Amino acid sequence: MRYQALRSVSDNHVFLVCRDGTFYELVPADVRKQGPWQGMHRGEIEKLKPEYRLALARDGYALVKCESAVFKPEV
DSSP states (O other), X not given: OEEEEEEESSOTTEEEEXXXXXXXXXXXXXXXXXXXXXXXXXXXXXXXXXXXXXXXXHHSEEEEESOTTTOOXXX
């Protein structure tokens, strides 16, 4: 399975990781409203850091707040 990583255009310290193609299905409206969102990259879920894989399994998405230079979703 694949994931997609997005960055909030209105707050460049907010990132979202979700399964590819599930943004409108699994991400809650209050999180989606933190956008507009800009796609960053896609990759294989098994390459994600463990905390992001856990969040995807538990919640269907991972919301991350950090500096853009620090955000690296893969191990």
